[in-house]
Structures are given as structure tokens and as C-alpha cells.
Amino acid sequence: MSEPKAPADAALSATGLGRRFGGGWALRDCAFTLPRGRITALVGPNGAGKSTLFHLATGLLRPTAGELRVFGAVPGTPDARRRTAFLAQDKPLYPRFTVADTLRFGRELNPGHWDAAAAERVVKAGGLDLDAQVGTLSPGQCTRVALALALGKRPDLLLLDEPLAALDPLVRVEVLGLIMAEAAEREISVVMSSHILTELEHACDHVLLLKNGGVRLAGDAQRLCEEHTLLTGRADGSAADGLPPGVDRAAVVESAVTGRQVTALVRRTGPPGEGWLTETPRLEELLLTYLRTDDDTRGVAA
Numbered sequence: 001m002s003e004p005k006a007p008a009d010a011a012l013s014a015t016g017l018g019r020r021f022g023g024g025w026a027l028r029d030c031a032f033t034l035p036r037g038r039i040t041a042l043v044g045p046n047g048a049g050k051s052t053l054f055h056l057a058t059g060l061l062r063p064t065a066g067e068l069r070v071f072g073a074v075p076g077t078p079d080a081r082r083r084t085a086f087l088a089q090d091k092p093l094y095p096r097f098t099v100a101d102t103l104r105f106g107r108e109l110n111p112g113h114w115d116a117a118a119a120e121r122v123v124k125a126g127g128l129d130l131d132a133q134v135g136t137l138s139p140g141q142c143t144r145v146a147l148a149l150a151l152g153k154r155p156d157l158l159l160l161d162e163p164l165a166a167l168d169p170l171v172r173v174e175v176l177g178l179i180m181a182e183a184a185e186r187e188i189s190v191v192m193s194s195h196i197l198t199e200l201e202h203a204c205d206h207v208l209l210l211k212n213g214g215v216r217l218a219g220d221a222q223r224l225c226e227e228h229t230l231l232t233g234r235a236d237g238s239a240a241d242g243l244p245p246g247v248d249r250a251a252v253v254e255s256a257v258t259g260r261q262v263t264a265l266v267r268r269t270g271p272p273g274e275g276w277l278t279e280t281p282r283l284e285e286l287l288l289t290y291l292r293t294d295d296d297t298r299g300v301a302a
């Protein structure tokens with residue numbers, strides 16, 4: 001086994017990471033570093049490779065190429081497993097167990113590092129009866145039990161694959177608040193996938209956006225926003241994309257013409273020149289634009 005080369009402050013890091021299924025690559029040539037103690041939004045369209053990345057990070061799958069490290073350790077090794085908790089989309093629980101049985105099971109699986117108080121706090125906050133059978137719970141209540149198991153494990157890295165999907169709007173806000181509070185209090189590094197960008201915008205301070213199995217955007221959320229500008233100005237009728245000649249096309253992520261006005265999201269390379277209204281994009285706008293566009297093509301709507 002090769003020596004870990006992960007940066008010392010990384011919760012999760014990848015170099016040249018690839019995973020192939022049959023004839024196709026779910027992930028290919030991915031490189032990123034997710035810092036410790038941060039809440040990372042894992043974003044991407046359906047089939048982008050998000051669940052595959054979670055399964056690689058827990059050791060349920062092995063890379064076909066490159067490497068992934070959890071706090072410098074190979075996923076699936078005892079050290080990495082002890083430090084990682086995973087809330088999968090399908091939330092496997094025993095339907096015949098009661099909630100209390102499930103928490104006892106969590107304690108037995110994690111001898112010496114089970115936080116019974118944290119686990120009970122999560123189920124009690126949802127008003128769950130400890131004697132209720134898991135098979136009788138709603139999907140949202142099952143999410144809560146699965147989250148209790150994950151947090152009770154006292155993880156250093158919490159991987160959440162669409163954790164809020166089954167929850168009603170009020171419970172979504174409450175569970176998200178709970179995840180953020182636990183993460184902050186116990187300095188847990190969190191990676192959370194979701195298609196609801198507004199929720200991620202409020203909860204996350206780091207971003208990993210996957211598209212077509214590759215990393216499309218990665219970094220500190222605020223810095224990424226500040227590295228981009230939304231330009232609005234008068235369209236140049238002589239240019240196919242409506243942008244005046246002074247605009248560096250290589251820096252344009254996406255542009256659109258509406259009537260006589262052109263708007264563009266550009267990577268900040270210097271002052272934009274005269275005649276532009278400029279704005280720093282919100283994280284949700286930035287993510288949507290990068291989800292819509294590819295590296296080598298710019299979406300230009302007329």
C-alpha cells in the first residue's frame with residue numbers, strides 16, 4: 001500500500017481519483033482537498049458521481065484509479081472507519097428493532113466511543129418514542145434515527161448523502177440546524193450532498209461540484225463567490241455572444257443576451273472596464289451557472 005500523500009489539514013483528499021463501472025467512468029481524474037472542520041456542499045446533477053464518492057470515502061467501493069484519503073488514511077481501514085460516519089440515501093436500519101434497540105446496537109458497534117447523549121438528543125428532539133419499532137416510522141423519522149446513529153459514533157468526518165430528502169420543510173430546517181450545531185460544537189468535518197442549493201448556501205462554507213464524473217468547481221464558498229463577478233451591460237449587436245470586444249472570453253463562465261442587455265458571469269481577472277454594472281454572485285447563482293455549463297462550452301442564450 002502506498003504512503004498517504006494527503007495534506008495534513010485535509011479531512012478528505014483525492015488525487016487522480018477514478019471509479020469505473022463496466023464500460024463507463026462514474027468518476028474520473030478527480031483531485032480535491034476538503035479541509036477539516038468545514039461543512040462541504042457536494043453538488044452535481046443526477047449521475048454526477050456524488051454517491052460513488054461517498055461509497056469510496058467509506059471504503060464500500062475501491063478506486064479504479066488514483067487515491068482517496070480520509071484524514072490521511074485509506075478508506076475502509078480501521079482508523080478511517082472509526083473516524084467516519086455515513087448516512088446513506090437508503091438509510092439501512094433493522095425494521096424489527098425499536099429505536100432504543102437501534103441505539104443500543106450503535107453502542108455495541110462502537111465500543112469506547114459511543115456518545116449515547118448525542119444520539120438520544122437527536123431522536124428525542126423529533127419526539128420519537130424509544131419503544132417505537134423502526135418499521136413503523138415514517139421515512140423522515142427513519143432519517144432521524146439514522147442521523148442519531150451517525151452522530152452517536154462521534155465521527156470526525158460525517159458523510160451525508162441527501163440527508164434531508166425525506167423530510168418535511170419544517171423538519172428540514174430543524175435537522176439542518178442540528179447537523180450544523182453538532183458539527184460546530186464537536187468540530188466535525190461534514191460533506192453533505194443535496195439538490196436544494198438554497199439550503200446548502202446557508203449551511204455550507206466549502207464547495208465540491210461534480211459534473212460528468214469530474215470536479216467542475218471546488219474551494220471555499222465565500223472565496224469562490226468573490227472570485228467571480230456578475231456583469232450587466234449594453235449588448236454589442238456586432239458580437240455573436242453580445243459581449244463587447246474588451247471582455248476576456250476565456251474568463252466568461254456563461255453569458256446571456258436579453259433584448260439590448262447582456263449579462264455574464266465571469267471569473268474576476270481585473271477591472272471589467274467602463275459601462276458595466278457589477279455584482280458579486282450569491283453561492284446559489286454561482287452553483288447553478290456551473291451546473292448549467294461545461295468546461296469547454298459556454299451557455300449563450302439570445
Ligand SMILES: Nc1ncnc2c1ncn2[C@@H]1O[C@H](COP(=O)(O)OP(=O)(O)OP(=O)(O)O)[C@@H](O)[C@H]1O
Pocket residue numbers: 021022025026044045046047048049050051052053
Ligand atoms: N453499482 C453500479 N453499477 C453500475 N453503474 C453505477 C453503479 N453505481 C453508480 N453507477 C453509475 O455511476 C454514475 C454515477 O452515479 P452516482 O450514483 O454516483 O451519481 P449521483 O451523483 O449520486 O446521482 P444522484 O444525484 O442521482 O443520486 C451513474 O452513471 C450511475 O449509473
